[in-house]
Amino acid sequence: MEPVKPWVWLRVFQHLHRASLLPRRSHSGCAEHVTAPVSSHSRHIRPTLLVSRLYQPSNLRDVGQDTRLQGEMTCKSQRLMQQAGLIHPSNPGCYYYLPTAVRSMEKLVRVIDQEMQGIGGQKLDMPSLCSAVLWKTSERWDLMGKELFRLKDRHGVDYCLGPTHEEAVTTLVAHQVNLSYRQLPLLLYQITRKFRDEPKPKFGLLRGREFYMKDMYSFDVSEEAAYQTYESVCQAYTRLFTRLGLHCVQVQADTGNIGGKLSHEFQLPADIGEDRLLKCENCSFSANVETIASDRNDCPQCETGRLVESKGIEVGHTFYLGKKYSHVFSATFSSAQNKPSIAEMGCYGLGVTRILAAAIEVMSTEEGIRWPGLLAPYQVCILSPKKGSKVDEATVIAEDLVHTLGETLPQLRGEVVLDDRTQMTIGKRLKDASILGYPYVIVVGQSTLEEIPRFEVICQQTGETVFLNKDGLLDLLGKVETV
Ligand code: ATP
Numbered sequence: 212m213e214p215v216k217p218w219v220w221l222r223v224f225q226h227l228h229r230a231s232l233l234p235r236r237s238h239s240g241c242a243e244h245v246t247a248p249v250s251s252h253s254r255h256i257r258p259t260l261l262v263s264r265l266y267q268p269s270n271l272r273d274v275g276q277d278t279r280l281q282g283e284m285t286c287k288s289q290r291l292m293q294q295a296g297l298i299h300p301s302n303p304g305c306y307y308y309l310p311t312a313v314r315s316m317e318k319l320v321r322v323i324d325q326e327m328q329g330i331g332g333q334k335l336d337m338p339s340l341c342s343a344v345l346w347k348t349s350e351r352w353d354l355m356g357k358e359l360f361r362l363k364d365r366h367g368v369d370y371c372l373g374p375t376h377e378e379a380v381t382t383l384v385a386h387q388v389n390l391s392y393r394q395l396p397l398l399l400y401q402i403t404r405k406f407r408d409e410p411k412p413k414f415g416l417l418r419g420r421e422f423y424m425k426d427m428y429s430f431d432v433s434e435e436a437a438y439q440t441y442e443s444v445c446q447a448y449t450r451l452f453t454r455l456g457l458h459c460v461q462v463q464a465d466t467g468n469i470g471g472k473l474s475h476e477f478q479l480p481a482d483i484g485e486d487r488l489l490k491c492e493n494c495s496f497s498a499n500v501e502t503i504a505s506d507r508n509d510c511p512q513c514e515t516g517r518l519v520e521s522k523g524i525e526v527g528h529t530f531y532l533g534k535k536y537s538h539v540f541s542a543t544f545s546s547a548q549n550k551p552s553i554a555e556m557g558c559y560g561l562g563v564t565r566i567l568a569a570a571i572e573v574m575s576t577e578e579g580i581r582w583p584g585l586l587a588p589y590q591v592c593i594l595s596p597k598k599g600s601k602v603d604e605a606t607v608i609a610e611d612l613v614h615t616l617g618e619t620l621p622q623l624r625g626e627v628v629l630d631d632r633t634q635m636t637i638g639k640r641l642k643d644a645s646i647l648g649y650p651y652v653i654v655v656g657q658s659t660l661e662e663i664p665r666f667e668v669i670c671q672q673t674g675e676t677v678f679l680n681k682d683g684l685l686d687l688l689g690k691v692e693t694v
Pocket residue numbers: 375407409416417418419420422424467525526527528560561562563564565
């Protein structure tokens with residue numbers, strides 16, 4: 212047997228010193244914590260996130276065979292999200308969002324918050340249970356038809372589950388009697404569940420009946436000011452998608468039953484997209500096919516270019532509403548002349564759960580999820596050696612690395628997991644890591660036992676594998692951006 216090198220002993224000692232950090236079983240045999248607890252002596256050391264303890268039930272059954280999804284169309288993102296234990300179907304168009312998906316969603320929400328608050332948006336939260344009275348006032352109670360989930364309370368009073376909140380927010384603002392022109396533009400937004408009884412829920416989170424949407428509503432003093440607000444929201448959307456690395460296109464859109472005069476959709480080009488888009492070969496014109504006469508194939512903007520068709524997933528939608536809702540609900544402000552005036556409105560949606568699934572759809576391979584870097588549930592996965600293998604002694608190095616990364620690189624705190632399923636081969640665990648798509652997978656193997664230890668790093672976003680010493684590794688991971 213090869214003699215153990217002195218520095219390995221040092222690491223073993225360090226390991227024993229913090230052994231109390233590793234998971235223990237209680238006498239009942241149940242796991243005590245999802246993460247290993249922090250001892251009172253070493254409060255500065257954060258607990259280790261262990262893959263064996265993450266609640267990530269993977270559904271490796273063929274998604275097409277799943278009886279809960281019978282009749283529903285499936286797609287790559289849905290299959291991968293179920294395989295990786297991100298979502299689990301409950302009933303048509305409704306899903307459990309499992310812990311790993313929630314981490315990713317929370318990151319997306321933070322990026323959205325930054326962008327919306329960056330243009331003056333203020334976050335609120337409105338009831339999902341919406342009174343029919345408001346919807347009858349706007350005449351949408353009948354217009355929405357079967358898409359609206361309707362219910363009665365114990366007194367026989369009608370309600371619906373909010374599919375969008377123009378009525379609710381306009382009523383709220385109308386209740387403020389002393390709203391001054393000085394307080395405008397007012398941009399209110401929420402990120403909440405929306406309910407729509409879609410005729411055909413499909414493609415997992417891409418078209419659900421219960422889903423998360425960011426909906427913002429703007430109130431302005433004049434049409435001109437409302438157009439400026441509209442423009443600044445479109446710019447914020449463009450920034451958001453750029454930060455996520457998604458190449459979305461802004462196209463002219465139909466105003467649908469939301470109503471209003473001006474509208475754009477943010478479309479992510481994808482073959483499974485349900486929207487048909489037309490783009491001019493010659494100029495910047497692009498529009499949803501719904502907005503253009505069906506017999507037209509020359510560009511309405513430059514009149515010379517040919518229109519080329521492609522498909523997209525609608526991830527965002529902006530509307531200039533004018534006074535449509537503010538007039539009906541009397542949302543007024545007092546003008547500079549101290550006269551009551553009706554506010555000019557806009558509304559702006561982002562499909563939060565749809566963005567998550569659409570990003571996975573366009574970025575992933577058939578075998579594994581590839582994330583927009585900012586949205587990866589965890590940035591780094593460290594694979595410790597297989598139990599009983601000839602590099603078993605490197606296990607302490609893997610555990611040590613988890614702590615070093617957390618201590619040295621503050622942005623990676625809570626972002627590093629240790630795949631401690633050491634009964635499994637490295638190959639099997641690499642396959643799982645590839646399905647989940649951690650941007651960086653570090654294999655602690657033979658090369659970490661050399662005089663100058665080197666770590667095998669698989670950069671899943673680029674597909675590259677590099678061998679780095681500790682400084683090189685810290686350099687590389689120091690550049691990772693988290694939110
Ligand atoms: P679609 O045409 O895809 O049915 P929509 O035009 O009815 O969508 P909007 O009212 O514009 O949707 O809602 C704002 C955003 O909410 C959409 O741009 C989309 O990203 C998201 N969204 C709408 N419906 C769903 C759904 N059923 N599941 C997931 N996200 C959705």
